[in-house]
Amino acid sequence: MIPFDYERPADVASAVAAVRRNPNAMFLAGGTNLVDHLKLGVAGPELLVDVSGLPLDEVAEQPDGRLRVGAAVRNSDLAAHPLVRRRFPVLAEALLAGASGQLRNAATTGGNLLQRTRCPYFQDISTPCNKRSPGAGCSAIGGHHRDMAVLGSSEHCVAAHPSDMAVAMSALDAVVRIQGMEGERSVELPEFHRLPGDEPHRDTVLQHGELITAVDLPGSAPRSTYRKVRDRASFAFALVSVAAVLEVEDGAVREVRLALGGVAHKPWRATRAEEVLRGGPAEESAFRAAAEEELADARPLAGNAFKVPLARKLITGVLRDLADQAGEER
Amino acid sequence: MVVRWVVDGVRCEVEVEPRVTVLDALRERLGVRSPKKGCDHGQCGACTVLLDGRRVLSCLALAVAQDGAEIVTAEGLGAVWRAGTGELGGGDPFGSPAAGSTAGRDSGEAGARDRGGPGSGETGRSGSGAAGTGPSEPGELGTGSEQDPEPLHPVAQAFLDHDGFQCGYCTPGQVCSAVGMLDEARRGWPSHVTADVAAEPELTDAEIRERMSGNLCRCGAYPNILAAIRQAAGGEVQR
Numbered sequence: 001m002i003p004f005d006y007e008r009p010a011d012v013a014s015a016v017a018a019v020r021r022n023p024n025a026m027f028l029a030g031g032t033n034l035v036d037h038l039k040l041g042v043a044g045p046e047l048l049v050d051v052s053g054l055p056l057d058e059v060a061e062q063p064d065g066r067l068r069v070g071a072a073v074r075n076s077d078l079a080a081h082p083l084v085r086r087r088f089p090v091l092a093e094a095l096l097a098g099a100s101g102q103l104r105n106a107a108t109t110g111g112n113l114l115q116r117t118r119c120p121y122f123q124d125i126s127t128p129c130n131k132r133s134p135g136a137g138c139s140a141i142g143g144h145h146r147d148m149a150v151l152g153s154s155e156h157c158v159a160a161h162p163s164d165m166a167v168a169m170s171a172l173d174a175v176v177r178i179q180g181m182e183g184e185r186s187v188e189l190p191e192f193h194r195l196p197g198d199e200p201h202r203d204t205v206l207q208h209g210e211l212i213t214a215v216d217l218p219g220s221a222p223r224s225t226y227r228k229v230r231d232r233a234s235f236a237f238a239l240v241s242v243a244a245v246l247e248v249e250d251g252a253v254r255e256v257r258l259a260l261g262g263v264a265h266k267p268w269r270a271t272r273a274e275e276v277l278r279g280g281p282a283e284e285s286a287f288r289a290a291a292e293e294e295l296a297d298a299r300p301l302a303g304n305a306f307k308v309p310l311a312r313k314l315i316t317g318v319l320r321d322l323a324d325q326a327g328e329e330r
Numbered sequence: 331m332v333v334r335w336v337v338d339g340v341r342c343e344v345e346v347e348p349r350v351t352v353l354d355a356l357r358e359r360l361g362v363r364s365p366k367k368g369c370d371h372g373q374c375g376a377c378t379v380l381l382d383g384r385r386v387l388s389c390l391a392l393a394v395a396q397d398g399a400e401i402v403t404a405e406g407l408g409a410v411w412r413a414g415t416g417e418l419g420g421g422d423p424f425g426s427p428a429a430g431s432t433a434g435r436d437s438g439e440a441g442a443r444d445r446g447g448p449g450s451g452e453t454g455r456s457g458s459g460a461a462g463t464g465p466s467e468p469g470e471l472g473t474g475s476e477q478d479p480e481p482l483h484p485v486a487q488a489f490l491d492h493d494g495f496q497c498g499y500c501t502p503g504q505v506c507s508a509v510g511m512l513d514e515a516r517r518g519w520p521s522h523v524t525a526d527v528a529a530e531p532e533l534t535d536a537e538i539r540e541r542m543s544g545n546l547c548r549c550g551a552y553p554n555i556l557a558a559i560r561q562a563a564g565g566e567v568q569r
Contacts, residue, residue, distance in 0.1 A: 032372060048348065
Protein backbone atom coordinates (compact mmCIF):
# COMPACT_ATOMS: atom_id res chain seq x y z
CA MET A 1 0.00 0.00 0.00
CA ILE A 2 1.50 3.33 -1.00
CA PRO A 3 1.46 6.06 1.65
CA PHE A 4 -1.32 8.63 1.69
CA ASP A 5 -2.53 11.47 3.88
CA TYR A 6 -5.72 11.32 5.87
CA GLU A 7 -8.16 14.10 6.74
CA ARG A 8 -11.37 14.14 8.70
CA PRO A 9 -13.28 17.26 7.63
CA ALA A 10 -15.82 18.90 9.93
CA ASP A 11 -18.57 19.33 7.38
CA VAL A 12 -19.72 18.46 3.87
CA ALA A 13 -18.41 21.71 2.34
CA SER A 14 -14.89 21.17 3.65
CA ALA A 15 -14.97 17.54 2.55
CA VAL A 16 -15.92 18.53 -0.98
CA ALA A 17 -13.29 21.29 -1.05
CA ALA A 18 -10.58 18.95 0.21
CA VAL A 19 -11.14 16.38 -2.53
CA ARG A 20 -11.66 19.00 -5.21
CA ARG A 21 -8.30 20.62 -4.36
CA ASN A 22 -6.33 17.45 -5.00
CA PRO A 23 -6.92 15.47 -8.21
CA ASN A 24 -5.55 12.39 -6.44
CA ALA A 25 -7.81 12.65 -3.40
CA MET A 26 -10.63 10.23 -2.66
CA PHE A 27 -13.50 10.11 -0.20
CA LEU A 28 -13.39 7.33 2.39
CA ALA A 29 -16.59 6.09 4.04
CA GLY A 30 -17.01 2.51 5.29
CA GLY A 31 -13.84 1.45 3.48
CA THR A 32 -15.06 -2.06 2.70
CA ASN A 33 -14.16 -1.72 -0.98
CA LEU A 34 -11.64 1.14 -0.95
CA VAL A 35 -9.35 -0.26 1.75
CA ASP A 36 -9.19 -3.50 -0.22
CA HIS A 37 -8.28 -1.51 -3.34
CA LEU A 38 -5.51 0.25 -1.42
CA LYS A 39 -4.07 -3.14 -0.54
CA LEU A 40 -4.46 -4.49 -4.07
CA GLY A 41 -2.93 -1.39 -5.62
CA VAL A 42 -6.12 -0.74 -7.60
CA ALA A 43 -6.41 2.64 -5.87
CA GLY A 44 -3.45 4.82 -4.98
CA PRO A 45 -4.74 8.12 -3.62
CA GLU A 46 -2.51 10.86 -2.20
CA LEU A 47 -5.21 11.83 0.23
CA LEU A 48 -8.19 10.14 1.84
CA VAL A 49 -10.96 12.44 3.03
CA ASP A 50 -12.97 10.56 5.63
CA VAL A 51 -16.68 11.36 5.35
CA SER A 52 -17.89 8.55 7.60
CA GLY A 53 -18.23 10.90 10.59
CA LEU A 54 -20.22 13.60 8.78
CA PRO A 55 -23.80 14.05 9.96
CA LEU A 56 -25.24 12.13 7.00
CA ASP A 57 -26.32 9.07 8.97
CA GLU A 58 -30.08 9.54 9.33
CA VAL A 59 -33.07 7.94 7.67
CA ALA A 60 -35.77 10.62 7.77
CA GLU A 61 -39.20 10.99 6.28
CA GLN A 62 -39.52 14.24 4.34
CA PRO A 63 -42.62 16.51 4.35
CA ASP A 64 -43.49 15.28 0.83
CA GLY A 65 -43.40 11.67 2.02
CA ARG A 66 -40.04 10.75 0.51
CA LEU A 67 -37.72 8.75 2.67
CA ARG A 68 -34.31 10.41 2.77
CA VAL A 69 -31.44 8.03 3.42
CA GLY A 70 -28.23 9.74 4.49
CA ALA A 71 -25.14 8.72 2.54
CA ALA A 72 -23.39 7.52 5.70
CA VAL A 73 -26.24 5.26 6.83
CA ARG A 74 -24.82 1.77 7.18
CA ASN A 75 -26.25 -0.97 4.97
CA SER A 76 -27.30 -3.03 7.99
CA ASP A 77 -29.11 -0.11 9.63
CA LEU A 78 -30.92 0.68 6.40
CA ALA A 79 -32.01 -2.94 5.95
CA ALA A 80 -33.27 -3.05 9.54
CA HIS A 81 -35.12 0.26 9.41
CA PRO A 82 -38.85 -0.27 10.07
CA LEU A 83 -39.97 2.14 7.34
CA VAL A 84 -37.70 0.53 4.75
CA ARG A 85 -38.93 -2.94 5.68
CA ARG A 86 -42.57 -1.90 5.40
CA ARG A 87 -42.50 0.52 2.51
CA PHE A 88 -39.64 -0.82 0.39
CA PRO A 89 -39.19 -4.55 1.05
CA VAL A 90 -37.29 -4.85 -2.25
CA LEU A 91 -34.60 -2.57 -0.81
CA ALA A 92 -34.33 -4.36 2.54
CA GLU A 93 -34.13 -7.70 0.70
CA ALA A 94 -31.48 -6.44 -1.71
CA LEU A 95 -29.33 -5.09 1.11
CA LEU A 96 -29.64 -8.35 3.03
CA ALA A 97 -28.69 -10.33 -0.08
CA GLY A 98 -25.41 -8.45 -0.27
CA ALA A 99 -22.08 -9.15 1.41
CA SER A 100 -21.97 -10.42 5.02
CA GLY A 101 -23.19 -9.17 8.39
CA GLN A 102 -19.81 -7.66 9.22
CA LEU A 103 -19.52 -5.87 5.88
CA ARG A 104 -23.07 -4.52 6.03
CA ASN A 105 -22.26 -3.08 9.47
CA ALA A 106 -19.50 -0.97 7.91
CA ALA A 107 -20.61 -0.32 4.32
CA THR A 108 -22.52 2.90 3.72
CA THR A 109 -25.30 3.91 1.35
CA GLY A 110 -23.08 6.26 -0.62
CA GLY A 111 -20.18 3.84 -0.65
CA ASN A 112 -22.37 0.99 -1.85
CA LEU A 113 -23.37 3.06 -4.90
CA LEU A 114 -19.71 3.80 -5.60
CA GLN A 115 -18.32 0.30 -5.11
CA ARG A 116 -16.44 -0.92 -8.12
CA THR A 117 -16.72 -4.03 -10.23
CA ARG A 118 -15.41 -7.31 -8.88
CA CYS A 119 -14.09 -8.25 -12.34
CA PRO A 120 -10.99 -10.27 -11.40
CA TYR A 121 -8.89 -8.54 -14.05
CA PHE A 122 -9.85 -5.11 -12.72
CA GLN A 123 -8.72 -6.21 -9.28
CA ASP A 124 -5.47 -7.78 -10.50
CA ILE A 125 -3.03 -5.00 -11.37
CA SER A 126 -0.78 -7.41 -13.29
CA THR A 127 -3.39 -7.77 -16.06
CA PRO A 128 -4.52 -5.19 -18.64
CA CYS A 129 -7.84 -3.50 -17.83
CA ASN A 130 -9.41 -0.48 -19.53
CA LYS A 131 -11.35 0.38 -16.41
CA ARG A 132 -8.22 0.56 -14.28
CA SER A 133 -5.81 1.82 -16.95
CA PRO A 134 -7.68 3.40 -19.89
CA GLY A 135 -6.35 2.13 -23.20
CA ALA A 136 -4.63 -0.93 -21.74
CA GLY A 137 -7.13 -3.37 -23.21
CA CYS A 138 -9.68 -5.77 -21.71
CA SER A 139 -8.48 -9.09 -20.37
CA ALA A 140 -11.95 -10.37 -19.62
CA ILE A 141 -13.31 -10.50 -23.18
CA GLY A 142 -10.82 -13.19 -24.17
CA GLY A 143 -10.42 -14.52 -20.66
CA HIS A 144 -12.57 -15.86 -17.88
CA HIS A 145 -15.80 -13.88 -18.13
CA ARG A 146 -18.47 -16.03 -16.56
CA ASP A 147 -19.52 -13.24 -14.17
CA MET A 148 -19.47 -10.45 -16.74
CA ALA A 149 -22.15 -8.34 -18.40
CA VAL A 150 -24.47 -9.48 -21.17
CA LEU A 151 -26.28 -6.17 -21.73
CA GLY A 152 -24.89 -2.76 -22.65
CA SER A 153 -21.24 -3.76 -22.61
CA SER A 154 -18.70 -2.49 -25.10
CA GLU A 155 -15.58 -3.75 -26.84
CA HIS A 156 -13.65 -1.89 -24.13
CA CYS A 157 -15.27 -3.37 -21.03
CA VAL A 158 -17.63 -6.18 -20.12
CA ALA A 159 -17.53 -5.70 -16.33
CA ALA A 160 -20.72 -6.09 -14.31
CA HIS A 161 -21.81 -3.77 -11.54
CA PRO A 162 -21.69 -5.65 -8.21
CA SER A 163 -24.27 -3.84 -6.08
CA ASP A 164 -27.53 -5.39 -4.95
CA MET A 165 -28.75 -2.25 -3.17
CA ALA A 166 -28.39 -0.11 -6.28
CA VAL A 167 -30.53 -2.52 -8.32
CA ALA A 168 -33.40 -2.14 -5.87
CA MET A 169 -32.92 1.62 -5.77
CA SER A 170 -33.07 1.72 -9.56
CA ALA A 171 -36.42 -0.06 -9.52
CA LEU A 172 -37.62 2.36 -6.85
CA ASP A 173 -36.77 5.45 -8.93
CA ALA A 174 -34.51 6.63 -6.14
CA VAL A 175 -32.84 10.02 -6.47
CA VAL A 176 -29.18 10.55 -5.61
CA ARG A 177 -28.45 13.88 -3.93
CA ILE A 178 -25.01 15.23 -4.71
CA GLN A 179 -23.00 18.10 -3.24
CA GLY A 180 -20.30 19.75 -5.34
CA MET A 181 -18.32 22.98 -5.15
CA GLU A 182 -20.96 24.72 -7.26
CA GLY A 183 -23.88 23.55 -5.16
CA GLU A 184 -26.29 20.66 -4.95
CA ARG A 185 -27.75 18.55 -7.72
CA SER A 186 -29.88 15.45 -8.00
CA VAL A 187 -29.59 12.50 -10.36
CA GLU A 188 -32.14 9.75 -10.75
CA LEU A 189 -30.58 6.42 -9.81
CA PRO A 190 -31.12 4.81 -13.24
CA GLU A 191 -29.04 7.66 -14.71
CA PHE A 192 -26.40 7.70 -11.97
CA HIS A 193 -24.27 4.80 -13.21
CA ARG A 194 -22.86 4.72 -16.74
CA LEU A 195 -22.50 2.14 -19.45
CA PRO A 196 -18.84 1.56 -20.32
CA GLY A 197 -18.75 2.83 -23.92
CA ASP A 198 -15.20 3.98 -24.60
CA GLU A 199 -14.74 5.38 -21.09
CA PRO A 200 -15.09 2.34 -18.83
CA HIS A 201 -12.97 4.01 -16.15
CA ARG A 202 -15.95 6.24 -15.38
CA ASP A 203 -18.48 4.23 -13.37
CA THR A 204 -20.88 7.08 -12.62
CA VAL A 205 -21.78 10.61 -13.68
CA LEU A 206 -20.07 12.08 -10.61
CA GLN A 207 -17.38 14.69 -11.18
CA HIS A 208 -14.21 14.69 -9.10
CA GLY A 209 -14.98 16.18 -5.71
CA GLU A 210 -18.73 15.65 -5.87
CA LEU A 211 -20.05 13.91 -2.77
CA ILE A 212 -23.21 11.85 -2.42
CA THR A 213 -25.06 13.24 0.59
CA ALA A 214 -28.29 11.21 0.49
CA VAL A 215 -30.57 8.98 -1.53
CA ASP A 216 -34.28 9.88 -1.67
CA LEU A 217 -36.85 7.11 -1.97
CA PRO A 218 -40.17 8.35 -3.35
CA GLY A 219 -43.59 6.88 -2.58
CA SER A 220 -43.73 3.31 -1.40
CA ALA A 221 -43.55 -0.15 -2.94
CA PRO A 222 -45.08 -2.59 -0.48
CA ARG A 223 -45.53 -5.17 -3.26
CA SER A 224 -41.94 -5.54 -4.29
CA THR A 225 -39.19 -8.09 -3.99
CA TYR A 226 -35.56 -8.87 -4.80
CA ARG A 227 -34.31 -12.22 -5.98
CA LYS A 228 -30.67 -13.08 -6.47
CA VAL A 229 -29.02 -16.08 -8.09
CA ARG A 230 -25.43 -16.77 -7.12
CA ASP A 231 -22.92 -19.60 -6.93
CA ARG A 232 -23.44 -20.22 -3.22
CA ALA A 233 -26.33 -19.65 -0.86
CA SER A 234 -24.84 -16.61 0.84
CA PHE A 235 -21.99 -14.08 0.71
CA ALA A 236 -21.45 -14.05 -3.04
CA PHE A 237 -22.06 -11.58 -5.83
CA ALA A 238 -25.02 -11.97 -8.14
CA LEU A 239 -24.85 -13.95 -11.34
CA VAL A 240 -28.25 -12.45 -12.09
CA SER A 241 -30.62 -10.61 -9.80
CA VAL A 242 -34.03 -9.02 -10.24
CA ALA A 243 -35.66 -6.18 -8.32
CA ALA A 244 -39.34 -5.89 -9.07
CA VAL A 245 -42.26 -3.70 -8.07
CA LEU A 246 -45.65 -4.89 -9.30
CA GLU A 247 -49.17 -3.59 -8.80
CA VAL A 248 -52.00 -5.63 -10.27
CA GLU A 249 -55.59 -4.42 -10.67
CA ASP A 250 -58.38 -6.60 -12.06
CA GLY A 251 -55.87 -9.01 -13.53
CA ALA A 252 -53.97 -6.26 -15.32
CA VAL A 253 -50.58 -4.75 -14.62
CA ARG A 254 -51.25 -1.31 -13.21
CA GLU A 255 -47.65 -0.50 -12.32
CA VAL A 256 -44.41 -2.34 -12.84
CA ARG A 257 -40.80 -1.38 -12.27
CA LEU A 258 -38.04 -3.81 -12.96
CA ALA A 259 -34.26 -3.72 -12.64
CA LEU A 260 -31.59 -6.35 -13.17
CA GLY A 261 -28.29 -6.91 -11.40
CA GLY A 262 -25.22 -8.86 -12.47
CA VAL A 263 -25.94 -8.43 -16.17
CA ALA A 264 -24.58 -4.98 -17.02
CA HIS A 265 -22.04 -2.28 -16.21
CA LYS A 266 -24.80 -0.57 -14.22
CA PRO A 267 -27.98 -1.58 -12.46
CA TRP A 268 -30.07 -2.39 -15.55
CA ARG A 269 -33.47 -0.76 -15.49
CA ALA A 270 -35.66 -2.95 -17.68
CA THR A 271 -37.70 -0.20 -19.31
CA ARG A 272 -38.52 -2.22 -22.42
CA ALA A 273 -40.05 -5.00 -20.36
CA GLU A 274 -41.95 -2.45 -18.30
CA GLU A 275 -43.47 -0.93 -21.45
CA VAL A 276 -44.57 -4.33 -22.71
CA LEU A 277 -46.17 -5.16 -19.37
CA ARG A 278 -47.87 -1.93 -18.34
CA GLY A 279 -51.63 -2.18 -18.77
CA GLY A 280 -51.39 -5.73 -20.10
CA PRO A 281 -52.50 -8.99 -18.50
CA ALA A 282 -50.69 -10.04 -15.32
CA GLU A 283 -50.00 -13.51 -16.69
CA GLU A 284 -46.97 -15.69 -16.93
CA SER A 285 -46.93 -15.65 -20.73
CA ALA A 286 -46.88 -11.85 -20.69
CA PHE A 287 -44.11 -11.84 -18.11
CA ARG A 288 -42.03 -14.17 -20.28
CA ALA A 289 -42.65 -12.11 -23.40
CA ALA A 290 -41.57 -8.98 -21.55
CA ALA A 291 -38.41 -10.66 -20.33
CA GLU A 292 -37.61 -11.79 -23.86
CA GLU A 293 -38.15 -8.28 -25.15
CA GLU A 294 -35.77 -6.90 -22.53
CA LEU A 295 -33.10 -9.46 -23.34
CA ALA A 296 -33.44 -9.24 -27.12
CA ASP A 297 -30.28 -7.13 -27.38
CA ALA A 298 -28.23 -9.26 -25.00
CA ARG A 299 -24.73 -9.94 -26.37
CA PRO A 300 -23.28 -12.58 -24.11
CA LEU A 301 -19.75 -13.92 -24.39
CA ALA A 302 -19.02 -17.61 -24.77
CA GLY A 303 -18.63 -18.11 -21.04
CA ASN A 304 -21.67 -16.26 -19.77
CA ALA A 305 -24.40 -17.07 -22.29
CA PHE A 306 -26.21 -18.90 -19.48
CA LYS A 307 -27.11 -15.54 -17.97
CA VAL A 308 -29.64 -14.78 -20.70
CA PRO A 309 -32.03 -17.70 -20.10
CA LEU A 310 -31.34 -17.36 -16.37
CA ALA A 311 -32.41 -13.71 -16.42
CA ARG A 312 -35.49 -14.60 -18.48
CA LYS A 313 -36.56 -17.26 -15.99
CA LEU A 314 -35.81 -15.05 -13.01
CA ILE A 315 -37.81 -12.09 -14.33
CA THR A 316 -40.74 -14.36 -15.21
CA GLY A 317 -40.66 -16.13 -11.86
CA VAL A 318 -40.39 -13.01 -9.75
CA LEU A 319 -43.27 -11.28 -11.55
CA ARG A 320 -45.40 -14.42 -11.37
CA ASP A 321 -44.81 -14.70 -7.62
CA LEU A 322 -45.67 -11.04 -7.03
CA ALA A 323 -48.82 -11.42 -9.13
CA ASP A 324 -49.78 -14.58 -7.23
CA GLN A 325 -49.37 -12.73 -3.93
CA ALA A 326 -51.60 -9.95 -5.21
CA GLY A 327 -54.18 -12.57 -6.20
CA GLU A 328 -54.09 -14.26 -2.80
CA GLU A 329 -54.60 -11.00 -0.96
CA ARG A 330 -57.68 -10.02 -2.94
CA MET B 331 -1.54 10.15 14.11
CA VAL B 332 -2.35 9.10 17.65
CA VAL B 333 -5.49 6.99 17.93
CA ARG B 334 -7.24 6.51 21.27
CA TRP B 335 -9.11 3.29 21.89
CA VAL B 336 -10.50 1.17 24.65
CA VAL B 337 -9.39 -2.33 23.68
CA ASP B 338 -10.81 -5.22 25.67
CA GLY B 339 -11.57 -2.81 28.50
CA VAL B 340 -8.11 -1.30 28.52
CA ARG B 341 -7.62 2.33 27.57
CA CYS B 342 -4.77 2.73 25.13
CA GLU B 343 -3.19 5.05 22.62
CA VAL B 344 -1.35 3.97 19.55
CA GLU B 345 0.51 6.06 17.00
CA VAL B 346 -0.17 4.88 13.46
CA GLU B 347 0.29 6.13 9.95
CA PRO B 348 -2.88 6.31 7.83
CA ARG B 349 -2.41 3.02 5.99
CA VAL B 350 -2.43 0.85 9.13
CA THR B 351 -5.58 -1.19 9.55
CA VAL B 352 -7.30 -1.82 12.88
CA LEU B 353 -6.23 -5.45 12.53
CA ASP B 354 -2.54 -4.61 12.11
CA ALA B 355 -2.64 -2.01 14.90
CA LEU B 356 -4.17 -4.57 17.25
CA ARG B 357 -1.84 -7.41 16.35
CA GLU B 358 1.44 -5.70 15.60
CA ARG B 359 1.30 -2.62 17.80
CA LEU B 360 -0.84 -3.60 20.78
CA GLY B 361 -0.04 -7.30 20.88
CA VAL B 362 -3.69 -8.27 20.70
CA ARG B 363 -3.45 -11.34 18.52
CA SER B 364 -6.82 -13.03 18.83
CA PRO B 365 -8.13 -11.28 15.70
CA LYS B 366 -6.56 -13.35 12.93
CA LYS B 367 -5.24 -12.22 9.59
CA GLY B 368 -6.89 -14.82 7.40
CA CYS B 369 -7.42 -13.37 3.93
CA ASP B 370 -6.82 -9.69 4.79
CA HIS B 371 -9.39 -8.80 2.11
CA GLY B 372 -12.73 -8.99 3.89
CA GLN B 373 -13.66 -12.44 2.65
CA CYS B 374 -13.05 -14.82 5.55
CA GLY B 375 -14.18 -13.16 8.80
CA ALA B 376 -11.19 -14.34 10.88
CA CYS B 377 -10.41 -10.73 11.87
CA THR B 378 -13.91 -9.98 13.18
CA VAL B 379 -14.01 -7.75 16.26
CA LEU B 380 -16.76 -5.80 18.00
CA LEU B 381 -16.25 -2.12 17.29
CA ASP B 382 -18.54 0.10 19.35
CA GLY B 383 -20.67 -2.99 19.83
CA ARG B 384 -20.98 -3.96 16.18
CA ARG B 385 -19.23 -6.84 14.49
CA VAL B 386 -16.92 -5.58 11.76
CA LEU B 387 -13.91 -6.76 9.80
CA SER B 388 -10.82 -5.20 11.34
CA CYS B 389 -8.78 -5.87 8.17
CA LEU B 390 -10.89 -3.40 6.17
CA ALA B 391 -11.02 -0.62 8.77
CA LEU B 392 -8.26 1.96 8.84
CA ALA B 393 -7.09 2.62 12.39
CA VAL B 394 -7.03 6.41 11.93
CA ALA B 395 -10.70 6.34 10.95
CA GLN B 396 -11.69 4.66 14.22
CA ASP B 397 -10.33 7.14 16.76
CA GLY B 398 -12.27 6.95 20.02
CA ALA B 399 -13.64 3.47 19.38
CA GLU B 400 -14.28 0.78 21.92
CA ILE B 401 -12.97 -2.48 20.52
CA VAL B 402 -13.63 -5.89 21.98
CA THR B 403 -11.75 -8.90 20.66
CA ALA B 404 -12.26 -12.58 21.41
CA GLU B 405 -9.58 -12.55 24.10
CA GLY B 406 -11.18 -9.65 25.97
CA LEU B 407 -14.75 -10.77 25.54
CA GLY B 408 -14.93 -12.62 28.84
CA ALA B 409 -13.25 -9.90 30.89
CA VAL B 410 -15.39 -7.13 29.41
CA TRP B 411 -18.50 -9.23 29.92
CA ARG B 412 -17.59 -10.08 33.52
CA ALA B 413 -16.84 -6.44 34.29
CA GLY B 414 -20.26 -5.54 32.96
CA THR B 415 -18.74 -2.73 30.97
CA GLY B 416 -18.45 -2.14 27.29
CA GLU B 417 -21.06 -2.75 24.71
CA LEU B 418 -20.61 -6.37 23.76
CA GLY B 419 -23.15 -5.82 21.08
CA GLY B 420 -25.47 -3.25 22.62
CA GLY B 421 -25.35 -3.78 26.33
CA ASP B 422 -25.24 -6.90 28.37
CA PRO B 423 -27.36 -9.45 26.57
CA PHE B 424 -26.24 -12.34 28.71
CA GLY B 425 -26.67 -10.80 32.16
CA SER B 426 -23.05 -10.58 33.15
CA PRO B 427 -21.92 -11.37 36.71
CA ALA B 428 -21.55 -7.64 37.28
CA ALA B 429 -25.12 -6.98 36.18
CA GLY B 430 -26.45 -3.65 37.21
CA SER B 431 -23.61 -1.58 35.90
CA THR B 432 -24.57 0.53 32.97
CA ALA B 433 -23.53 -0.46 29.50
CA GLY B 434 -22.51 1.63 26.57
CA ARG B 435 -19.51 3.53 25.31
CA ASP B 436 -19.37 5.95 28.27
CA SER B 437 -19.35 3.23 30.88
CA GLY B 438 -16.84 1.37 28.78
CA GLU B 439 -14.55 4.35 29.09
CA ALA B 440 -15.25 4.62 32.80
CA GLY B 441 -14.60 0.96 33.40
CA ALA B 442 -11.48 0.92 31.31
CA ARG B 443 -8.15 0.48 32.94
CA ASP B 444 -5.47 2.93 31.99
CA ARG B 445 -2.61 1.71 30.04
CA GLY B 446 0.35 3.87 29.09
CA GLY B 447 0.48 6.73 26.67
CA PRO B 448 1.49 7.09 23.05
CA GLY B 449 3.83 4.31 22.07
CA SER B 450 2.62 2.06 24.82
CA GLY B 451 1.87 -0.45 22.11
CA GLU B 452 5.57 -1.18 22.07
CA THR B 453 5.26 -3.52 25.02
CA GLY B 454 2.72 -5.50 23.09
CA ARG B 455 5.45 -6.34 20.62
CA SER B 456 7.35 -8.16 23.31
CA GLY B 457 4.68 -10.83 23.38
CA SER B 458 6.07 -14.18 22.40
CA GLY B 459 4.01 -14.57 19.29
CA ALA B 460 1.12 -16.97 19.48
CA ALA B 461 -2.23 -15.79 20.74
CA GLY B 462 -2.70 -16.25 24.44
CA THR B 463 0.97 -16.47 25.30
CA GLY B 464 1.87 -12.81 25.63
CA PRO B 465 2.96 -10.97 28.75
CA SER B 466 0.88 -12.10 31.67
CA GLU B 467 0.56 -9.02 33.83
CA PRO B 468 -3.14 -8.65 34.69
CA GLY B 469 -4.81 -5.86 32.84
CA GLU B 470 -2.31 -5.87 30.05
CA LEU B 471 -3.46 -6.22 26.50
CA GLY B 472 -2.58 -9.27 24.54
CA THR B 473 -2.51 -11.60 27.50
CA GLY B 474 -4.98 -13.95 25.94
CA SER B 475 -7.82 -15.88 27.41
CA GLU B 476 -5.74 -18.62 28.97
CA GLN B 477 -5.13 -16.38 31.97
CA ASP B 478 -8.79 -15.45 32.21
CA PRO B 479 -10.62 -16.79 35.23
CA GLU B 480 -13.96 -18.47 34.70
CA PRO B 481 -16.56 -17.92 33.60
CA LEU B 482 -15.89 -17.49 29.91
CA HIS B 483 -18.24 -15.39 27.85
CA PRO B 484 -21.31 -17.60 27.20
CA VAL B 485 -20.63 -17.71 23.46
CA ALA B 486 -17.01 -18.77 23.98
CA GLN B 487 -18.15 -21.37 26.51
CA ALA B 488 -20.72 -22.67 24.05
CA PHE B 489 -18.00 -23.15 21.42
CA LEU B 490 -16.08 -25.25 23.97
CA ASP B 491 -19.16 -27.20 24.99
CA HIS B 492 -19.98 -28.12 21.41
CA ASP B 493 -16.45 -28.47 20.05
CA GLY B 494 -17.19 -25.66 17.63
CA PHE B 495 -13.78 -25.72 15.98
CA GLN B 496 -10.99 -27.93 14.78
CA CYS B 497 -7.79 -25.99 14.16
CA GLY B 498 -9.20 -22.94 15.93
CA TYR B 499 -7.87 -20.31 13.56
CA CYS B 500 -11.29 -18.92 12.62
CA THR B 501 -12.66 -19.29 16.15
CA PRO B 502 -11.93 -15.81 17.59
CA GLY B 503 -13.66 -14.28 14.58
CA GLN B 504 -16.52 -16.78 14.79
CA VAL B 505 -17.06 -16.00 18.48
CA CYS B 506 -17.01 -12.22 18.04
CA SER B 507 -19.25 -12.51 15.01
CA ALA B 508 -21.72 -14.71 16.91
CA VAL B 509 -21.88 -12.21 19.79
CA GLY B 510 -22.60 -9.39 17.37
CA MET B 511 -25.03 -11.48 15.38
CA LEU B 512 -27.05 -12.54 18.44
CA ASP B 513 -27.42 -8.90 19.39
CA GLU B 514 -28.60 -8.05 15.87
CA ALA B 515 -31.16 -10.84 16.10
CA ARG B 516 -32.28 -9.61 19.50
CA ARG B 517 -32.91 -6.21 17.98
CA GLY B 518 -35.20 -7.87 15.45
CA TRP B 519 -33.00 -7.35 12.40
CA PRO B 520 -34.14 -9.46 9.45
CA SER B 521 -31.79 -11.50 7.25
CA HIS B 522 -31.69 -12.79 3.71
CA VAL B 523 -33.60 -15.93 4.72
CA THR B 524 -36.31 -14.09 6.66
CA ALA B 525 -39.51 -14.83 4.74
CA ASP B 526 -41.13 -11.46 5.50
CA VAL B 527 -38.61 -8.72 6.13
CA ALA B 528 -41.28 -6.57 7.76
CA ALA B 529 -41.94 -9.21 10.42
CA GLU B 530 -39.97 -10.06 13.54
CA PRO B 531 -37.61 -12.91 12.60
CA GLU B 532 -37.21 -16.12 14.59
CA LEU B 533 -33.65 -17.29 15.04
CA THR B 534 -33.93 -20.64 13.28
CA ASP B 535 -30.95 -22.75 12.24
CA ALA B 536 -31.32 -21.38 8.73
CA GLU B 537 -31.20 -17.85 10.13
CA ILE B 538 -28.05 -18.61 12.12
CA ARG B 539 -26.32 -20.13 9.09
CA GLU B 540 -27.19 -17.17 6.90
CA ARG B 541 -26.19 -14.59 9.49
CA MET B 542 -22.83 -16.32 10.07
CA SER B 543 -21.99 -16.65 6.36
CA GLY B 544 -19.26 -14.04 6.66
CA ASN B 545 -17.16 -16.38 8.80
CA LEU B 546 -15.51 -19.20 6.91
CA CYS B 547 -14.24 -22.35 8.63
CA ARG B 548 -12.04 -24.39 6.33
CA CYS B 549 -12.00 -27.27 8.79
CA GLY B 550 -15.73 -27.45 8.25
CA ALA B 551 -16.78 -27.26 11.88
CA TYR B 552 -20.03 -25.63 10.84
CA PRO B 553 -22.44 -28.16 12.44
CA ASN B 554 -20.80 -27.69 15.84
CA ILE B 555 -20.52 -23.93 15.42
CA LEU B 556 -24.23 -23.91 14.70
CA ALA B 557 -24.91 -26.01 17.80
CA ALA B 558 -22.78 -23.68 19.92
CA ILE B 559 -24.59 -20.58 18.73
CA ARG B 560 -27.91 -22.31 19.21
CA GLN B 561 -26.94 -22.94 22.84
CA ALA B 562 -25.72 -19.39 23.34
CA ALA B 563 -28.95 -18.04 21.92
CA GLY B 564 -30.81 -19.97 24.60
CA GLY B 565 -34.34 -21.10 23.94
CA GLU B 566 -34.78 -18.71 21.08
CA VAL B 567 -33.70 -21.12 18.38
CA GLN B 568 -36.31 -23.07 16.46
CA ARG B 569 -34.72 -26.08 14.84
